[in-house]
Amino acid sequence: MITKESIIGDVLKKYPDSAEVMFKHGLHCIGCRVSAYESIENGCKVHGMDEKQVDALVKEINKSIRA
Structure with a gap:
């Protein structure tokens, strides 16, 4: 389960499709x-x-x- 304390990079590595959700919500630091x-x-x-x-x-x- 993902929490707000989860590290963005770790989430993206394990669940690449989460990038679309993050971007949709205004979290554009996907490649940062x-x-x-x-x-x-x-x-x-x-x-x-x-x-x-x-x-x-x-x-x-x-x-x-x-x-």
Whole structure:
């Protein structure tokens, strides 16, 4: 299960299709070097997202990897 503490790079490595979900939610740091060690929550906050948006992103990523 993915959490907001999950590292973006790790999530993308294990679940490449999650990139589409991240991009859709405004997390455009898919290819950024920082994504290798930055959590989903930190990445979202850098992009101006609030807690509700972070939770929605994590929920959709988890839904997509279960499909």
